[in-house]
Amino acid sequence: MRHGYFRRRGAAARITARTYVAFVLVFLFAPLLIVVIVSFNPTPNMNLEAGLSLRWYEQVARDPLVVAAFGRTALAAVCTAVISAVLGLSGALGAVRLTRSRWRTAVFTIPLIPLAFPALLFGVGLATFYHAIGVGFSIWAVIAGHVILAMPFVFLIMGAALERFRFSLLEAARDLGAGTLTIFRTVTLPLLRPAILGAMFLSMAISVDEFVIAFFTAGSQQTLPLVLYGRINLGVNPGLNAIGSVLLVMTMALAFLAARSSVLELP
Amino acid sequence: MSEVPPPVVQLDRVTKYFGSVTAVSDVSLDVRQGEFFSLLGPSGCGKSTTLRMVAGFEEADRGSIFIQGLDVTDKPANKRNANMVFQHYELFPHMTVYENVSYGLKIKRVPKSEARSKTEAMLETVGVGGLGSRRANQLSGGQQQRVALARALVNEPAVLLLDEPLSALDAKLRKRMQLELKTIQHKLGTTFIYVTHDQEEALLMSDRIGIMSEGELLQVGSAREIYESPANPFVADFVGNLNAFPLQVDEIDGQLAIARLGEGQQVAVGVTADIAVGSLLQVAIRPEQMRLEHPAGRDESLDATASGAHGCVVFGTIGEIMYLGPLTHYLVETPALGRLVSQQLSERQGTRFRSGDHVVLSWEPEDGFVLSDAVGDAGGTP
Numbered sequence: 001m002r003h004g005y006f007r008r009r010g011a012a013a014r015i016t017a018r019t020y021v022a023f024v025l026v027f028l029f030a031p032l033l034i035v036v037i038v039s040f041n042p043t044p045n046m047n048l049e050a051g052l053s054l055r056w057y058e059q060v061a062r063d064p065l066v067v068a069a070f071g072r073t074a075l076a077a078v079c080t081a082v083i084s085a086v087l088g089l090s091g092a093l094g095a096v097r098l099t100r101s102r103w104r105t106a107v108f109t110i111p112l113i114p115l116a117f118p119a120l121l122f123g124v125g126l127a128t129f130y131h132a133i134g135v136g137f138s139i140w141a142v143i144a145g146h147v148i149l150a151m152p153f154v155f156l157i158m159g160a161a162l163e164r165f166r167f168s169l170l171e172a173a174r175d176l177g178a179g180t181l182t183i184f185r186t187v188t189l190p191l192l193r194p195a196i197l198g199a200m201f202l203s204m205a206i207s208v209d210e211f212v213i214a215f216f217t218a219g220s221q222q223t224l225p226l227v228l229y230g231r232i233n234l235g236v237n238p239g240l241n242a243i244g245s246v247l248l249v250m251t252m253a254l255a256f257l258a259a260r261s262s263v264l265e266l267p
Numbered sequence: 268m269s270e271v272p273p274p275v276v277q278l279d280r281v282t283k284y285f286g287s288v289t290a291v292s293d294v295s296l297d298v299r300q301g302e303f304f305s306l307l308g309p310s311g312c313g314k315s316t317t318l319r320m321v322a323g324f325e326e327a328d329r330g331s332i333f334i335q336g337l338d339v340t341d342k343p344a345n346k347r348n349a350n351m352v353f354q355h356y357e358l359f360p361h362m363t364v365y366e367n368v369s370y371g372l373k374i375k376r377v378p379k380s381e382a383r384s385k386t387e388a389m390l391e392t393v394g395v396g397g398l399g400s401r402r403a404n405q406l407s408g409g410q411q412q413r414v415a416l417a418r419a420l421v422n423e424p425a426v427l428l429l430d431e432p433l434s435a436l437d438a439k440l441r442k443r444m445q446l447e448l449k450t451i452q453h454k455l456g457t458t459f460i461y462v463t464h465d466q467e468e469a470l471l472m473s474d475r476i477g478i479m480s481e482g483e484l485l486q487v488g489s490a491r492e493i494y495e496s497p498a499n500p501f502v503a504d505f506v507g508n509l510n511a512f513p514l515q516v517d518e519i520d521g522q523l524a525i526a527r528l529g530e531g532q533q534v535a536v537g538v539t540a541d542i543a544v545g546s547l548l549q550v551a552i553r554p555e556q557m558r559l560e561h562p563a564g565r566d567e568s569l570d571a572t573a574s575g576a577h578g579c580v581v582f583g584t585i586g587e588i589m590y591l592g593p594l595t596h597y598l599v600e601t602p603a604l605g606r607l608v609s610q611q612l613s614e615r616q617g618t619r620f621r622s623g624d625h626v627v628l629s630w631e632p633e634d635g636f637v638l639s640d641a642v643g644d645a646g647g648t649p
Contacts, residue, residue: 005308166357168353168357171353174344174349175322176350176370176371176372176374186370187359
């Protein structure tokens with residue numbers, strides 16, 4: 001279909017399409033590529049003839065601040081994924097069974113609000129809110145914010161999966177003697193697993209490189225993006241590129257896993 | 268009379284509302300041990316809802332349901348000794364055929380070796396012996412149907428509930444599965460409650476049939492009873508085809524009410540209640556009970572009718588002729604009774620009758636029956 005589209009539109013369309021692709025490639029991948037290349041550079045100044053080295057990775061790995069931040073980032077990612085998956089799945093399971101359309105619309109729309117809400121305002125608001133209710137800034141405060149950010153995506157993925165879900169299969173399981181928990185374990189969960197995994201990987205990807213909310217609510221318990229930002233103020237150091245490359249690989253791997261489990265395996 | 272075995276399933280004045288709609292109204296029913304019982308009716312008549320109440324998927328608003336003498340009215344579906352074959356099979360797509368069929372046994376913690384032998388034996392019984400390791404979604408419609416049957420039957424339920432299980436199959440396969448279902452039921456001796464809107468299917472397969480309309484159970488009986496002595500106009504019309512017409516009684520002769528229609532035409536019909544001369548009856552006759560002849564061959568019987576015999580004779584003109592393969596339907600316009608349909612075996616070389624032919628329709632008085640004695644109903648059916 002896409003091929004036919006291009007063929008009909010002729011040369012002009014071909015040029016604009018190629019320009020668009022080139023633009024994306026240059027501005028998205030070129031900066032990332034430079035970060036990765038430089039991170040393997042043995043000299044502090046960018047020098048492509050100096051060969052390859054893991055020097056900066058070793059330096060970063062010995063840095064207790066970076067290691068601690070890496071641990072927190074991983075913790076935040078896992079917790080965000082688990083919490084938003086549980087909340088998203090139970091919410092979506094309840095929502096698809098609502099028959100009154102007004103409630104249904106409300107329940108399906110409210111979790112999507114963070115999509116349209118400026119992250120900066122949300123970060124400031126969240127920090128003020130924590131302060132007002134007397135909750136200290138910590139990695140847990142960050143996780144709560146990340147769950148809110150990830151929720152729209154989880155809800156959309158789960159909602160799409162549940163739209164196609166045959167609830168009559170649950171009746172069949174009950175008819176064969178299964179109780180509610182057994183039905184969930186043996187039918188609901190296995191059938192929704194691709195969607196759940198996809199939603200979890202996506203939540204992790206969102207959490208791993210999230211900056212704004214972490215900036216306002218992490219307090220002293222900095223995550224990797226915060227450390228990266230902090231170090232930039234001390235001047236560009238090749239170690240930053242190593243941290244950046246690690247973040248990049250993590251995010252891309254998670255996004256890839258998310259796409260593979262939820263999009264490619266579902267139909 | 269042999270002793271009647273106790274009912275496996277008993278419905279006692281069961282009623283179900285959906286909002287303000289009465290889906291099932293005051294249905295009482297006994298289904299006997301080992302019986303193939305069909306619930307037959309048009310869509311929306313409450314037959315599926317009744318079945319789902321027996322299964323435990325719908326709660327009865329009033330009345331009680333018993334399975335093997337046990338009151339299960341308030342028990343959930345997983346605590347009832349009944350299993351269901353769903354209209355769209357509802358096989359678990361993430362499991363193999365074997366896993367699907369052994370699911371119920373696994374839930375009941377049947378020992379593995381026993382579960383294995385039971386599952387394999389049941390797969391053999393329903394004719395999908397070699398397919399155990401296939402995924403449920405790699406099967407054809409007919410195979411899915413068999414697996415769904417095996418998955419329910421392997422639990423050895425007191426009653427197997429089937430909700431229009433053949434409706435998704437094509438005509439040919441459907442006919443085959445009808446016979447196979449009947450064979451399997453006979454072999455295992457399981458009680459079947461079978462929901463269908465297909466009257467032919469119900470007549471073919473059932474030991475007894477319950478006819479439902481608008482939430483009410485209108486009549487329960489064997490196929491022959493339902494077909495030959497329908498309890499009311501709806502049953503008569505729904506099962507098989509029917510010619511129905513109002514008739515004014517001119518003469519009572521014992522158990523026969525006779526209407527003279529002029530020019531040697533008359534209709535006689537058996538009546539049980541006291542019918543007065545002059546009352547209006549709604550009378551019905553099945554198309555296959557009507558003889559169709561050219562008038563030339565019937566001169567002497569016309570005389571016989573006139574001289575006091577009780578045969579039924581009506582004159583008419585053939586309109587449409589509908590060829591249905593083995594059978595042909597002739598639509599006959601009669602001045603006396605309106606349009607009547609006569610069903611004849613098709614003839615090999617064309618037909619003796621053509622559209623426009625003047626014909627004589629005749630039948631025996633015992634083949635017709637009175638639909639209702641109510642005079643008010645008489646105008647209802649043309």
